[in-house]
Amino acid sequence: MKKLLFSFLAISLSLTSIIASGSKEVESSKESDGPIKVSMYYSDNATLPFKSDWLSINSAAEDSNLDIEWEIIPIADYSTKVSLALNTGTNAPDVILYQTTKGENANLALNGALVPISDYSDWTPNFNKMVEKFNMSEEVDQLQLKDGKRYYMPSLTDVPFYDGGLILREDLLDEYGLDAPKTFDDLYNVLKVFKENNPDSYPLTILAGPRVLYRMTMPSFGISVGKNSSSGTNTLSWDYTNKNYFEGAISEGYKEYITYFHKLYEEGLLDPEMAEPIDGDRWSQKLATGKSMASYAYYDQIGGLEAASNIEGYKLQMYPSLEGPAGAHHQPKSKTGSGIMFPIKTAQRDDFEQIVRAVDNMFFSEENSKAFCLGEEGVTYTTNSDGSITFTEKIVNAKEGIYKYLQLEYGCGSDVTQMVWVNQREMTKYDENYSAINKVVEDMGDVIQYIPPTPNFDDMQSEEAGMLQTPLSDTFERWNDAFLTGAKDINADWDEYVSTMKKLGIEKFCDLYNENL
Amino acid sequence: MKKLKKANKHQYWQLYAMMVLPLLYFIIFKYVPMFGNILAFRRYRPGMGPFGTEWVGLRYFKLFFKDAAFWTAFKNTLILSLLNLIINFPIPIIFALFLNEVRNRYFKKFVQTISYMPRFISTVVVIAIVSELLSPSTGILNIIRGKMGLDAIYYMNEPDYFRTIYVLLDTWQYTGWTAIIYLASITSISPDMYEAATIDGANRIQQIFYVTIPTILPTIMVMLILNIGRLLSLGFEKILLLYTPTNSQVSDILDTLVYRTGLANQNYSYATAIGLFTGIIGIILVTSSNSLSKKLTGQSIY
Amino acid sequence: MKTYKTRSTVLFDIIVNLFMIFTIISCLVPFIYIFALSLSSPEAIINNEVFFLPKGLNFEAYKSIFTYPNFFNAYKNTLIYTILGTLISLFLIVLFAYPLSKTYLKGNKVFMKIVVFSMFFTGGLIPNYLLISYLHLTNTRWAMLIPFAINPFNLILMINFFKSISNEIEEAALIDGLNYFGILWKIILPLSQAGLATVGLYTAVFFWNDWFNGLIYLKSSQFPVMLFLRNIVNGTSMVGDAAGAVDKATIGISIKGAVIIVTTLPIIAIYPFLQKYFVKGVMIGSVKG
16 A cells, blocks of 8 residues: 555656646747737637648748647537636637627627727728628628627628538439429429338438428528527528518418428428437438438538448439428528637737737738638649649549548638638539539529528627527427427417417517517 | 543644645635625626626526426426436445345456446437437337337437436446445455354345445445435436437426526526525435434434 | 355345346447447448447547547546546545544534535636636646545545544554554555545546536646547537537547547556455454454
8 A cells, every 4th residue: 555655656746747847838938029929719620620730820820920829629618618718808818710799709799808800990901801802891790799899800701602402312313213303392202202112211311400401491481490590599580571580480481391391201201310419420321321312411421421332323412402482592691600809808918900910811811811722822732824723633632522631631621710711712622513513503593591680689688588589499399399290280289389489478589689680 | 432532632633734725625616616606696797707797686586486497397307316316326236235245256346347337438429329229210129119010119209218218327327336335335344244144144135134234324324315415416418418309398407498598698697596596405405314314324424 | 255055045146147247238238339330440330230340340440539639648638637636636535534534523513514515506617717717727737636626525435434444443543652644644544445446436537537627727738638539529419509510520430439449448447456445354354353
């Protein structure tokens, strides 16, 4: 026992010295004339693990005279870390990436935890230029909070992509002599044929519970409700003609929608497994083994399945949005995305202006923003005489595909650091099939609608909205499940459902949103 | 004995001296942060100080007392915890007693090591495995049902099965882990006592009842009191993962309610109020079970 | 131990052993399954061909986690937190538990109430965070070690273990002229091996598995390996209600399996080593008898 204790003591002494040496390195950051030292929060996704030697971030940082101390935080816990830093004001970094001023951040901003970056627009010339170039000043102005100020620099997209949608087994369509579905009725017929030929299957399966299915299909019925609804309210939807909110969860559009999917469910065309803990793994298994032949998912996910499946002739294809009662629409997308914010503490630094200018240059300058998409000329690609680009041999032949390879090796195309997305430029990283589908969707017109505006609540109003939202959304989820599975009858029980939702204040909730737009 | 105690009273300062450091620890790291609980009575505004901006009295308590969802959640929490206590409190004891009866030393060691392994699998993985086993299309249980000509049951989405699944998962995850305490306690039983019992003609089952259980009873009682005190705290992450809209009528517990309310608008005050409420209930439970145990068995934790 | 071989004891033996075999199977199967997954090819997994034996045996998954930039550093951090954290914790717990096990000591009840009360009321996240910042512990490894040094539950266990040691030995020692520090060090601790092993194990497991405190108080270079595990296993499936990004990302099951194996095996492997401290306490017996 004594010997054991002694060796413990020895170990602990040596460990203590490690700790001591670890804490020393922080202090060596005294001022010098070199690059500006800033600390930055980065949201790390395990599928794309951050590497400090990524070409994209290093060349952009060097070009902007920045010496960045990265804080790499797992994506699942990113908001917790950011929230604590901003709520307490202690230990906040100089720059936070991948954030918006929705939800809690809006209150934090209004209460002075964030720099109102719109006040410093003189220092962000590159950002301003991009906004102008993409003709997005209206969208960017919508990000202002109640006080008329904007607290972050969003990422900018000129034309939103059609990155996911209906995915079907093309080889089966051919086998059964079916046309690609154009409407939801077509889809029903296709699934029906699939089921007839494979009675054991559930032709249409769902990814991550039904939420991907819901958010990608509801807009064609004129609604967007449930988890991940485009408005973030779970029960309200945006009326794109009248430009106001309405009670989507109790609307006729929803009734029609749930009637359709109940039909699929009842006839065994829709996978009943809706419990949410199951992630992509089971989904892949079902599709690869032919237990299911269709799904709503993302284009990125097709390739791996095709390569892995043992079924001969296995071919998946993504199709444009289907036509529903309200037209053919995809999940609404914003042209602005998560972006860069500065905690108020940063404004107290003497070199605040230089920091803002440097960050603006790093992420929004023409040259650097291109580098975040494509990498560096001469290293990852060469420009041809007609202005088009060719990626190097190594990249073109990468087995992960160009897009993924550029991400992993060079840090290009990461949602966190790439702030400028030019559709045409992005398409060079994908196969022709993907660009072709995107072209079709773009030509269809307003398939991808904008995300409804967020109302500007003050503290009290947002507390009230929150209190109304939770029970409404709980009740909706419960009824929705019951309608889908047939536990409740859509026609017979509809009135009871509507009156329950009204009792819970869905109309008041809606008014609260409309009054504060 | 009494005399001795008196004689050594002048040495007691040493015992108090030992406590200085740990007491400081308790004051600084456990009691100072408790001031944060005033948030239950004050409105918290993000970014405007940690202790809120103005007094709102019992506003947040009233809010949740008025809320039907709160009472459902409260009821669910209570039922699920009681069920869990009734089933999963005795099982580790029985397991430890049985394990102690395994005669082959190596087998015993092996079982002991294996049995505590489930404690280390992350909840997400546990749930993923379970939902695979119970899947209506590919799960083994439903395949067997299918062979018997029965309809598949979607266990994970049926309110009727939620409590069973939760409790059994806890049994599986924590039996071996909790049994360690009882095993360590059994260790302190002198072999002489078993020998004496054997001479008195007790068989092995009788030995369990007359030697082993009485000796580890203090440990059992302490664990029981602590468990009753923690009655309202359930495995939050596990429930969150098992939660579906359909089973929510039985699966929505206080923690998940706070989580959803909090997620919507980061309402720290509301969460603090509920935390305070469950804390008070916990204290009441532990105090009463402690004094009850003191009366009945003479065992108590203070 | 000698016992009469009656029919009932044989039956009892059978029941006991069957029970144990059932336990082994139910506890081991998931691990074998995960292990098999970690060694299988993604194609075999996706086609649902893996059950107990790896199919398409390969070590790619392990290779790929070892090439994750921060993996080894995080692993080193976790080892530091676990070893140092457990030592600090045991030190403080023993110092408190020993005097509290003396029920005759004045004020004992008050101290116990202080301990029990703290089990039910916590300050909440933000006050704790501010306290740690105020003490300048954030971004230092101490933030992982100090704030959670005493778990009241483990403390009460330890008190209970100390209580079960007979007072006679102690009194004899007092007469021999040892003071309380000497008794604790020379007599009580050697007799409390089972208790120390139990509480030590519980504490070590806590430090090994803790990721939340690491996340909020530390810099990313100081993160423990459990955050890494979490990011890979949960990051793509759980809670992430942020639309889009999370649903798109998929990590191979084999990699998840490999991460689980690599991060849980070491802590599981501690147990057999601690087990020797659970052998029958001969010393206690000798005094009592």
